[in-house]
């Protein structure tokens with residue numbers, strides 16, 4: 001796709017390191033043309049995926065809800081877009097937030113509904129009644145999968161009550177691991193970067209935002225940045241046990257691997273985290 005315009009600032013984007021990816025030299029926004037196949041017949045193993053993802057997601061949700069506790073008092077009417085298994089809904093509900101979800105993937109929807117969570121099938125905002133208004137709308141690892149981020153930011157502004165907030169939690173272009181993977185791809189090792197874009201998965205990443213690009217996108221929709229923070233992207237809880245669980249790894253080698261993982265976490269701690277959150281408030285004057 002030559003001549004593609006940046007979703008955040010309108011500048012013409014240039015092809016980036018991987019095929020089907022593009023970068024805006026003006027604001028640092030990256031986009032992809034990777035194919036999306038939600039609800040396609042071939043499914044990935046959701047049980048395995050859930051076990052692998054749940055510890056880091058739960059840790060991030062606790063951190064995010066702690067960081068935004070003053071903005072989300074009990075009773076807040078909240079919509080979680082693309083709620084997947086409903087883990088964020090469960091964490092929010094436990095804090096007294098009136099949380100409901102939207103989910104287009106029917107396998108995920110079934111898991112959330114079996115758990116008794118108030119989840120509606122479909123996409124935002126089409127699946128909502130036209131007069132639905134929320135005090136908070138959240139996108140947890142969802143915004144980077146959406147095909148029209150600028151249109152989405154405008155739809156968020158329209159679905160928020162006056163003074164309402166949007167919380168966007170996503171992997172960012174400034175992140176240490178993303179930058180390292182992009183450097184490796186430039187050197188010819190493309191696997192890690194392709195994995196970060198989730199190439200080949202049913203719902204790959206279509207965007208990697210820099211912080212200025214995301215702020216500009218929401219400002220253009222009438223939403224002002226009021227808070228920003230980092231979430232941990234490397235969880236070491238149980239790491240030694242996971243390394244030792246592989247019987248082929250002896251105690252000496254496991255200790256070396258564990259030390260290497262701790263060192264990687266320490267080095268990564270000196271750089272921007274790959275997972276960040278941004279809180280935008282609807283401006284009403």
Ligand SMILES: [Zn+2]
Nearest residue numbers: 006009024027
């Ligand atoms: Zn741009």
